[in-house]
Amino acid sequence: STAQVLQGKKVVITAGPTREELDPVRYISNHSSGKMGYAIAQAAVAAGAQVELVSGPVTLPVPAGCAIHRTVSAQQMHAQVMHSVKDADIFIATAAVADYRPKQVAAQKIKKNNDELTLTFVKNPDILNDVANLPDAPFTVGFAAESENVEAYARKKLASKKLAMIAANDISQPGLGFNSDRNALHVIWNGGDKKLPTGSKMMLAEALISLIAEQYNKS
Numbered sequence: 212s213t214a215q216v217l218q219g220k221k222v223v224i225t226a227g228p229t230r231e232e233l234d235p236v237r238y239i240s241n242h243s244s245g246k247m248g249y250a251i252a253q254a255a256v257a258a259g260a261q262v263e264l265v266s267g268p269v270t271l272p273v274p275a276g277c278a279i280h281r282t283v284s285a286q287q288m289h290a291q292v293m294h295s296v297k298d299a300d301i302f303i304a305t306a307a308v309a310d311y312r313p314k315q316v317a318a319q320k321i322k323k324n325n326d327e328l329t330l331t332f333v334k335n336p337d338i339l340n341d342v343a344n345l346p347d348a349p350f351t352v353g354f355a356a357e358s359e360n361v362e363a364y365a366r367k368k369l370a371s372k373k374l375a376m377i378a379a380n381d382i383s384q385p386g387l388g389f390n391s392d393r394n395a396l397h398v399i400w401n402g403g404d405k406k407l408p409t410g411s412k413m414m415l416a417e418a419l420i421s422l423i424a425e426q427y428n429k430s
C-alpha cells in the first residue's frame with residue numbers, strides 16, 4: 212500500500228489536449244491522450260489526496276475516487292481551473308493546452324473556394340502561468356514538452372512562470388511522451404533535480420507524486 216503522503220490535501224490536475232474550433236465541423240488539436248495526467252491523478256488518490264481532474268476530450272476511464280470536470284477548449288479549461296484551484300494545495304499542469312486559437316470561428320462550414328486558405332490565430336490564456344501567479348498560489352507543478360535543449364528550456368519555464376517544480380519530457384524520443392504508454396521525466400525544482408528514467412506512465416506518476424509530496428511538505 213502507498214504511504215498517504217498527501218492525506219487530506221486538495222490536488223487539481225489538468226490532462227489531455229484542448230480543441231480549438233474553426234467552424235461547426237473542424238478543430239485544431241494535438242496528440243495528447245491524457246494518459247500521463249490520468250496516471251498522476253490515480254497516484255495522487257493513492258497518496259490520500261482529494262483530486263479534481265480537469266480534462267480535455269479523451270476516452271480514458273476516470274480513476275476511481277477522482278472528481279472530473281470535462282472541458283474542450285483552452286478557454287473552458289482555464290475557467291474551470293481558476294475556479295477549482297481556489298482552495299487547492301497543489302496544482303499539476305499535465306494538459307497539452309493549445310497556445311493559440313483561431314481568431315474567428317466561422318458560423319458555417321468553411322468552403323473550398325480558394326487554392327489557399329489563411330487563418331489568423333490569437334493567444335490563449337496560459338493556465339499554468341495564471342495559477343502560479345495567484346496571490347495565494349498553490350504549490351504549482353508544470354510540465355515542459357520540448358524537442359531540443361530540454362533542460363535549459365525547462366529551467367527557463369521554472370523561473371519565468373514562478374513554478375515550484377517542473378517535469379520535462381523530451382518529446383523527440385521515439386515511443387515516449389505524447390500518446391504512448393511510456394515516458395521519461397527530468398524533474399527540476401529550486402535547489403534540486405531528479406531524472407526519472409524511462410518507464411510506464413503509472414510508475415512515473417507514482418515517483419512524481421512522491422517528489423511533489425517531499426518538496427510540498429518542505430515548503
Ligand code: PMT
Pocket residue numbers: 225226227228242243244245246247248285304305306307308309310335336337338339340352353354355356357380388389390391
Ligand atoms: O497526454 P499524454 O498522451 O499522456 O502525453 C503526455 C504529455 C506529453 C502531453 C505530457 O507529459 C506533457 O508534456 N504535457 C505538457 C504539454 C505541453 O503542452 O507542454 P508546453 O511546454 O507547451 O507547456 C508548458 C506547461 O504550460 C504545461 O504544464 C502546460 O500544461 C502549461 N500550459 C501551456 C499553455 C497554456 N495555454 N496553458 C498551460 O497551462
